[in-house]
Amino acid sequence: MGFRFLPREFNFFDLFDKQVDYAVEAAAVLKEIAAMGAVDAAFLTRMGEIEHRGDDATHSIIEHLNKTFITPFDREDIHKLATQLDDVVDVMNTIVSRLRIYKLKWSEQSLTEFAAVIEHSVRQIELAVKGLRKMKDVKTIMDSCVEVNRLENVGDAMRDRLLADLFEREKDPIAVIKWKEIYQDCETVLDVCEDVANVVESILVKQA
Amino acid sequence: MGFRFLPREFNFFDLFDKQVDYAVEAAAVLKEIAAMGAVDAAFLTRMGEIEHRGDDATHSIIEHLNKTFITPFDREDIHKLATQLDDVVDVMNTIVSRLRIYKLKWSEQSLTEFAAVIEHSVRQIELAVKGLRKMKDVKTIMDSCVEVNRLENVGDAMRDRLLADLFEREKDPIAVIKWKEIYQDCETVLDVCEDVANVVESILVKQA
Amino acid sequence: MGFRFLPREFNFFDLFDKQVDYAVEAAAVLKEIAAMGAVDAAFLTRMGEIEHRGDDATHSIIEHLNKTFITPFDREDIHKLATQLDDVVDVMNTIVSRLRIYKLKWSEQSLTEFAAVIEHSVRQIELAVKGLRKMKDVKTIMDSCVEVNRLENVGDAMRDRLLADLFEREKDPIAVIKWKEIYQDCETVLDVCEDVANVVESILVKQA
Numbered sequence: 001m002g003f004r005f006l007p008r009e010f011n012f013f014d015l016f017d018k019q020v021d022y023a024v025e026a027a028a029v030l031k032e033i034a035a036m037g038a039v040d041a042a043f044l045t046r047m048g049e050i051e052h053r054g055d056d057a058t059h060s061i062i063e064h065l066n067k068t069f070i071t072p073f074d075r076e077d078i079h080k081l082a083t084q085l086d087d088v089v090d091v092m093n094t095i096v097s098r099l100r101i102y103k104l105k106w107s108e109q110s111l112t113e114f115a116a117v118i119e120h121s122v123r124q125i126e127l128a129v130k131g132l133r134k135m136k137d138v139k140t141i142m143d144s145c146v147e148v149n150r151l152e153n154v155g156d157a158m159r160d161r162l163l164a165d166l167f168e169r170e171k172d173p174i175a176v177i178k179w180k181e182i183y184q185d186c187e188t189v190l191d192v193c194e195d196v197a198n199v200v201e202s203i204l205v206k207q208a
Numbered sequence: 209m210g211f212r213f214l215p216r217e218f219n220f221f222d223l224f225d226k227q228v229d230y231a232v233e234a235a236a237v238l239k240e241i242a243a244m245g246a247v248d249a250a251f252l253t254r255m256g257e258i259e260h261r262g263d264d265a266t267h268s269i270i271e272h273l274n275k276t277f278i279t280p281f282d283r284e285d286i287h288k289l290a291t292q293l294d295d296v297v298d299v300m301n302t303i304v305s306r307l308r309i310y311k312l313k314w315s316e317q318s319l320t321e322f323a324a325v326i327e328h329s330v331r332q333i334e335l336a337v338k339g340l341r342k343m344k345d346v347k348t349i350m351d352s353c354v355e356v357n358r359l360e361n362v363g364d365a366m367r368d369r370l371l372a373d374l375f376e377r378e379k380d381p382i383a384v385i386k387w388k389e390i391y392q393d394c395e396t397v398l399d400v401c402e403d404v405a406n407v408v409e410s411i412l413v414k415q416a
Numbered sequence: 417m418g419f420r421f422l423p424r425e426f427n428f429f430d431l432f433d434k435q436v437d438y439a440v441e442a443a444a445v446l447k448e449i450a451a452m453g454a455v456d457a458a459f460l461t462r463m464g465e466i467e468h469r470g471d472d473a474t475h476s477i478i479e480h481l482n483k484t485f486i487t488p489f490d491r492e493d494i495h496k497l498a499t500q501l502d503d504v505v506d507v508m509n510t511i512v513s514r515l516r517i518y519k520l521k522w523s524e525q526s527l528t529e530f531a532a533v534i535e536h537s538v539r540q541i542e543l544a545v546k547g548l549r550k551m552k553d554v555k556t557i558m559d560s561c562v563e564v565n566r567l568e569n570v571g572d573a574m575r576d577r578l579l580a581d582l583f584e585r586e587k588d589p590i591a592v593i594k595w596k597e598i599y600q601d602c603e604t605v606l607d608v609c610e611d612v613a614n615v616v617e618s619i620l621v622k623q624a
């Protein structure tokens with residue numbers, strides 16, 4: 001078997017930490033862009049690079065899964081957690097791409113507010129996922145998961161308010177189509193954070 | 209271990225029953241709204257309350273999972289079933305919110321027809337989920353799951369017909385955007401019911 | 417127990433092969449339609465028939481799961497693989513229905529390009545899923561999964577380019593609504609192929 005040559009559990013947590021760090025970085029870039037009023041090429045490149053490094057970390061986790069004999073928790077949960085953390089960065093990258101593709105400019109506070117909630121949720125994901133390494137304080141991890149769920153509801157209400165306002169104010173249907181999708185995507189980041197929190201919860205549930 | 213102080217299996221089925229009852233109630237409210245031609249504040253509040261009680265039941269299931277030693281079926285399936293039953297109510301709540309946010313009024317039968325199919329599907333979900341408690345008549349549970357799958361196809365065809373009609377008749381692009389999303393959401397309720405049926409099927413499959 | 421009367425593992429692979437063959441067939445029909453510039457009734461019928469046969473294969477897998485004592489891999493992975501392969505054909509069927517419902521006609525190359533990427537991805541899915549039967553060459557199966565992931569990124573970029581072009585060129589908002597959805601659906605086929613590849617990967621991971 002030769003499994004003494006195989007890593008035990010060290011690598012997975014290091015790689016999850018990387019994935020989470022990329023998500024935090026992406027949320028910070030999104031916040032900067034929201035404050036700028038438009039996406040310039042430099043921001044597009046920065047976000048694209050974060051997304052690319054996130055992909056590498058994800059693939060590395062999946063490759064390690066195939067070579068590692070003992071894993072810290074169920075192999076399928078590691079796989080699920082890795083692919084969903086990847087999704088968090090992917091959706092933020094999608095938002096930035098679309099803002100650019102749709103040639104959008106903005107002056108109002110809408111994106112700034114959403115970017116703040118997204119950053120908050122990603123920070124809770126960071127606490128939850130980094131908490132899995134030592135599994136010392138289950139209560140704190142669960143609290144972060146509950147907060148991610150709460151923020152998803154906040155995001156729902158925020159999107160609904162922004163859409164009501166959009167339909168009230170904007171008479172150009174093409175602009176409605178574009179902004180409606182952006183607000184929806186912002187809410188999707190919070191949905192995917194909730195998916196991550198659900199996986200973390202189900203990992204805790206199995207270890208209970 | 210002290211697991212004699214822990215509930216065995218009683219609570220989960222009671223809480224699943226609650227979740228399913230909320231889904232049935234939400235489907236009934238949706239049907240009433242469809243017949244009204246507009247969403248007034250009272251309906252919005254009623255649906256919001258159902259959704260809120262549904263959230264409480266869902267969180268209660270997840271908390272119990274962490275404290276319960278013996279579960280009636282796989283912990284992850286309990287988690288999945290709880291979150292997806294939660295989704296059924298969530299999507300119906302979303303529809304009602306959107307009808308209100310978009311300030312829609314209607315006279316035609318479109319929503320009434322969709323609400324009837326949704327109610328039918330939710331009733332089959334009720335049979336399937338409540339059937340899990342005794343697991344006595346697997347054939348009947350499976351039949352309900354097959355019916356939920358059939359109704360999802362009915363919903364697909366209904367949405368397609370309504371969209372074809374919408375694009376034919378409605379020349380205001382903003383109205384097209386709004387109604388297209390509502391019809392899509394109605395179909396999503398049936399998709400999520402199908403997700404629930406798939407979990408029920410996979411629970412049966414493992415017990416086979 | 418009498419499990420000697422129960423099929424061992426033969427049927428599942430045969431049925432997965434069928435599902436994959438239907439996906440390959442659907443991708444070929446989609447390619448033909450893309451080259452035609454409109455969907456006539458005959459194409460709609462052909463795609464509907466493939467989808468129907470795909471449904472039958474999927475239900476047959478789920479029924480067999482309930483009667484089979486020994487399965488080639490985890491029962492829940494068989495269930496997941498079956499339902500997601502079903503989705504691949506479903507989304508292609510949805511595209512063809514919508515092209516018809518929206519009464520779209522086209523002369524440009526957009527759909528042809530997308531149909532080619534879809535066909536490529538479905539072929540990799542075919543290699544990956546058919547590879548599971550003998551599980552002889554894990555490296556080749558993994559390579560197909562990586563390629564499906566790469567094609568999903570290609571599809572993202574293609575959809576973004578087509579949307580940028582659509583918003584630039586098309587001034588009729590109703591036409592924007594219709595085509596935006598079609599391009600999105602084309603990209604969804606590649607997403608669902610990626611879901612299939614992820615299940616295949618997670619099956620390999622567990623057998624590692």
